[in-house]
Amino acid sequence: GNSVTQMEGPVTLSEEAFLTINCTYTATGYPSLFWYVQYPGEGLQLLLKATKADDKGSNKGFEATYRKETTSFHLEKGSVQVSDSAVYFCALSSRGSNFGNEKLTFGTGTRLTIIP
Amino acid sequence: ETGVTQTPRHLVMGMTNKKSLKCEQHLGHNAMYWYKQSAKKPLELMFVYSLEERVENNSVPSRFSPECPNSSHLFLHLHTLQPEDSALYLCASSLGPGTLLNTEAFFGQGTRLTVV
Numbered sequence: 001g002n003s004v005t006q007m008e009g010p011v012t013l014s015e016e017a018f019l020t021i022n023c024t025y026t027a028t029g030y031p032s033l034f035w036y037v038q039y040p041g042e043g044l045q046l047l048l049k050a051t052k053a054d055d056k057g058s059n060k061g062f063e064a065t066y067r068k069e070t071t072s073f074h075l076e077k078g079s080v081q082v083s084d085s086a087v088y089f090c091a092l093s094s095r096g097s098n099f100g101n102e103k104l105t106f107g108t109g110t111r112l113t114i115i116p
Numbered sequence: 117e118t119g120v121t122q123t124p125r126h127l128v129m130g131m132t133n134k135k136s137l138k139c140e141q142h143l144g145h146n147a148m149y150w151y152k153q154s155a156k157k158p159l160e161l162m163f164v165y166s167l168e169e170r171v172e173n174n175s176v177p178s179r180f181s182p183e184c185p186n187s188s189h190l191f192l193h194l195h196t197l198q199p200e201d202s203a204l205y206l207c208a209s210s211l212g213p214g215t216l217l218n219t220e221a222f223f224g225q226g227t228r229l230t231v232v
Contacts, residue, residue, distance in 0.1 A: 043223035045205055104221055106159040
């Protein structure tokens with residue numbers, strides 16, 4: 001079956017530090033890849049996505065590149081801010097057994113805390 | 117505000133109680149999902165409804181009973197739960213069949229359930 005493995009947290013960084021959160025996946029076919037973010041007390045929000053190999057998703061200074069050869073989709077940001085403190089989830093979307101039965105498979109989430 | 121509203125935000129219930137979680141979206145989406153979020157575990161997909169029909173039931177115990185009366189509303193009926201069912205229950209929606217590979221899912225803020 002499909003699975004997503006992401007680095008365990010928590011991760012604590014100082015403001016303006018460089019961030020990398022690793023994510024690797026196992027899937028059949030050609031999944032789409034996503035990073036979702038969950039701010040305290042909130043549901044998940046889409047941060048960025050990539051739908052095919054070598055695509056780069058980007059948003060709010062975050063980037064991730066869909067690497068089919070290494071089955072990875074690592075999240076990076078050059079200079080983090082206190083407001084980036086949240087839980088980050090890597091996810092993939094794949095076709096189910098029936099048309100329309102796509103589903104998102106998530107990793108465990110990585111809690112990120114940025115200190116001033 | 118993502119357009120997906122869940123009520124209640126918090127719920128404490130005894131093991132013999134019956135309660136229901138409600139999810140509502142007015143985004144024009146045709147697919148709705150229930151996820152369970154437990155600490156240090158990947159989000160677990162529980163149920164998928166597409167065009168008001170259940171298309172996925174991931175071996176969820178029968179003490180959880182979903183209902184989708186129309187494309188805007190989704191319920192999760194709870195009865196005789198166990199303490200290990202305590203978790204954050206997230207509702208999500210997406211455009212509909214065949215779209216999740218390319219579009220995002222929108223999540224509600226979740227219901228924090230505690231079973232005592």
